[in-house]
Amino acid sequence: MAQRVIREIVEQQKIGPGYFKLVIKAPEIVAQAKIGQFVHIKWIAEERNSDPLLRRPISINRINHEEETITLVYRVVGRGTKVLSNLKPGDQLDIMGPLGTGFSISEDTNRVLVIGGGVGIAPLYPLVNKLIEANKEVILLLGAETAEEVIDLDSFQEFDLELKVATMDGSLGKQGFVTDYLEELEQEMDYIYTCGPTPMMKVIRDWAIDFNVPGQASLEERMGCGTGACLSCVCQVKIEGKDGWTYKQACTAGPVFPLREVIFDE
Incomplete structure (x- = not known):
């Protein structure tokens, strides 16, 4: 079950041109996180509290059960991720997660x-x-x-x-x-x-x-709320066993979908 917690940054490291690795100690999220899920984060330093207003969805790159940390890798693409990249160890984040449907692994594949x-x-x-x-x-x-x-x-x-x-x-x-x-x-x-x-x-x-x-x-979809309320992350998917298609929300029904059901070109 997703939850909202306030946790401190353990590590923030630039790993490439515009790419950063963020490590957060969040035992509650670690205990529930599955591969392919994401978290919805917002910085809470007082002077940045509402600028930008919306959270940022970032996929989980590592789940370390021993250290009770999650690692996020993100790219700076706008004002929100720019603010995020300037945060330091000890700064706090408001985190919702784990969210979404992750990957599944079939025993029938080799x-x-x-x-x-x-x-x-x-x-x-x-x-x-x-x-x-x-x-x-x-x-x-x-x-x-x-x-x-x-x-x-x-x-x-x-x-x-x-x-x-x-x-x-x-x-x-x-x-x-x-x-x-x-x-x-x-x-x-x-x-x-x-x-x-x-x-x-x-x-x-x-x-x-x-x-x-x-x-x-x-x-990879833009998300406002991360909980299915705002409808900003809807995507087109085929209806299984039928010719038609429907909309599904990437934050709740996804972000992982059956590959052949996703409509990318319309």
């Missing part, structure tokens, strides 16, 4: 494809960790603008998996889109997980449909 792009790589670390623990054969494809923006690369390299990277400037791995690797896959996949920019996930969804591969996609 060979799994995981594709992440940009800041969408962040929630995939705990997923990959769980897949490895479950003895899945994992092929991991990561894409970013530059080598410096490939989140958690060192940590992923410690896993026993097949890892390929694509960067737009060619500074690491293949130059171009991470989805270019789909054409090079030599083995059939049982399942696919993805999180990243919408154009990337649309290509992946179309590929999954063409090759009849089930999977899950974690959507």
Whole structure:
């Protein structure tokens, strides 16, 4: 069950151009958090209390049960995340969470494809960790603008998996889109997980449909309340077993949805 707590920042570290890692001690959230969920946060320093007004949704990158901490990785894209990046250890955050529906891992799958792009790589670390623990054969494809923006690369390299990277400037791995690797896959996949920019996930969804591969996609949507009240994060999904579609809220029904049901192009 989601809850609201006030907790202090343990660590704030810049890990790349515009990318930051935030560690928070929050035992109540750690006890309930699942891979793929997110928290909705707001700083509470008095002079910043209502500017900007809305919280910021950030996916959970690490869940450390021993230290009772969660780690969040985010990118500065506006005024809110800029304020967040200026906070220091000891500053307090108003946190709601854990929120949303996370990833699930099926016992019936063996060979799994995981594709992440940009800041969408962040929630995939705990997923990959769980897949490895479950003895899945994992092929991991990561894409970013530059080598410096490939989140958690060192940590992923410690896993026993097949890892390929694509960067737009060619500074690491293949130059171009991470989805270019789909054409090079030599083995059939049982399942696919993805999180990243919408154009990337649309290509992946179309590929999954063409090759009849089930999977899950974690959507990156703007959110106001995080609880399903404001309707700012609605997305289009197909109605299972029917030709039509409907709207669902990413904050409650998601952010993880069945990949082939998400409508990215309308």
